[in-house]
Amino acid sequence: MSHSLPLIESSTLESLLSPSLVIFRDRLLSNLDSMLVMAGHPSRLRPHCKTHKMEQIIRMWVEQGVTKHKAATIAECEMLAAAGATDVLLAYNPVGPNINRVTALAVKFPACRFSVTTDHEKPLQQLSASAVKANVTIGVMLDVNVGMNRTGVCPDDPAAVTLYVLASKLPGLRAAGFHVYDGHLKQSSLSERKAAVAAAWSGVQELRSKCEAAHASVPALACGGTPTFPCYAEMDDPAIELCPGTSVLYDSGYAVGFPDLPFEAAAAVVTRVISRPAPDRMTLDIGNKAVAADPPKGMRVFFPDLPDAVQEIHNEEHMGLVTPHAQKYQPGDVLLAIPTHICPTSALYNNVAVIEKGQVREYWDVTSRNRKISI
Numbered sequence: 001m002s003h004s005l006p007l008i009e010s011s012t013l014e015s016l017l018s019p020s021l022v023i024f025r026d027r028l029l030s031n032l033d034s035m036l037v038m039a040g041h042p043s044r045l046r047p048h049c050k051t052h053k054m055e056q057i058i059r060m061w062v063e064q065g066v067t068k069h070k071a072a073t074i075a076e077c078e079m080l081a082a083a084g085a086t087d088v089l090l091a092y093n094p095v096g097p098n099i100n101r102v103t104a105l106a107v108k109f110p111a112c113r114f115s116v117t118t119d120h121e122k123p124l125q126q127l128s129a130s131a132v133k134a135n136v137t138i139g140v141m142l143d144v145n146v147g148m149n150r151t152g153v154c155p156d157d158p159a160a161v162t163l164y165v166l167a168s169k170l171p172g173l174r175a176a177g178f179h180v181y182d183g184h185l186k187q188s189s190l191s192e193r194k195a196a197v198a199a200a201w202s203g204v205q206e207l208r209s210k211c212e213a214a215h216a217s218v219p220a221l222a223c224g225g226t227p228t229f230p231c232y233a234e235m236d237d238p239a240i241e242l243c244p245g246t247s248v249l250y251d252s253g254y255a256v257g258f259p260d261l262p263f264e265a266a267a268a269v270v271t272r273v274i275s276r277p278a279p280d281r282m283t284l285d286i287g288n289k290a291v292a293a294d295p296p297k298g299m300r301v302f303f304p305d306l307p308d309a310v311q312e313i314h315n316e317e318h319m320g321l322v323t324p325h326a327q328k329y330q331p332g333d334v335l336l337a338i339p340t341h342i343c344p345t346s347a348l349y350n351n352v353a354v355i356e357k358g359q360v361r362e363y364w365d366v367t368s369r370n371r372k373i374s375i
């Protein structure tokens with residue numbers, strides 16, 4: 001991968017803590033622009049905030065007219081509503097105490113419409129009871145399993161219609177449409193990705209017709225993530241909401257995997273050499289507490305300045321590289337690393353340094369990295 005990063009002035013680079021996370025403001029703005037261009041209109045977007053979890057980025061979206069947002073946790077929902085989002089979807093089926101937290105959100109932020117996904121009657125009934133008690137209305141999107149097999153109801157399962165019709169009838173709830181997430185579609189070729197989306201789409205349409213025939217309207221279809229963003233964006237269906245998240249900050253995993261996408265890495269981890277334990281080895285302070293460890297070992301970051309270095313050791317606080325260039329580095333030398341997976345990486349930091357014209361302009365909190373803000 002020939003991925004480069006914008007320059008950071010050397011005195012700024014020297015002053016940055018390691019490990020720390022930086023965001024390149026111009027890259028971020030360019031990714032947001034590309035998302036708007038691909039969507040065609042701000043009202044078609046429902047971006048997922050899990051990638052960055054930062055209030056400042058949500059405020060940028062709201063200024064652009066993007067008011068619908070998606071979240072994976074109650075804390076993310078709270079961050080979104082506090083930052084001005086007026087339509088928030090919790091795309092993570094609430095169960096247990098999280099059910100009352102959803103209705104508490106609706107009480108605390110009356111100007112924001114909240115919806116959740118569901119795939120089972122039990123939590124749906126509990127949500128209805130909680131909403132009635134709190135005197136609020138919560139939207140419900142039927143979570144449709146289009147092949148990822150993580151959550152949801154299969155579109156041809158008769159239980160799907162029954163559940164959605166129930167959601168349309170239970171007090172305190174509002175049938176808000178379908179949630180169609182397809183994180184299993186990872187074809188590198190865009191035409192193959194489009195074909196895979198089309199293959200699953202017919203099942204979603206049949207389910208939609210059945211629900212509508214049962215008098216449960218399907219006002220919205222919250223579809224896909226970053227890889228399938230271009231696939232749904234070109235569909236001409238006003239119900240479609242486009243839900244990319246990673247495209248905001250982007251990462252080296254997607255940059256390698258999806259060459260058709262126009263986004264560029266807007267975040268990097270600042271790391272330093274702490275030791276050179278052998279002539280061809282150097283150890284950095286970018287352990288798995290500093291960068292996401294869910295990609296396979298050896299592939300967790302990309303170093304634009306050392307593209308061929310072998311990531312041989314990756315412990316909590318250390319990454320051991322094997323590279324013939326090790327001799328060029330001294331303890332204290334700085335490197336920038338593009339995470340392979342940015343979403344769990346941003347969750348490792350309390351705040352990020354925002355870089356503009358090579359310098360730190362400000363620091364932004366990663367507000368909803370915590371599980372709880374106030375609710």
Ligand SMILES: Cc1ncc(COP(=O)(O)O)c(C=O)c1O
Nearest residue numbers: 048091181225226227244245246
């Ligand atoms: C339910 C859901 N929707 C949307 C997204 C955003 O997808 P991406 O990270 O590909 O942009 C994710 C990512 O994990 C997700 O889990």
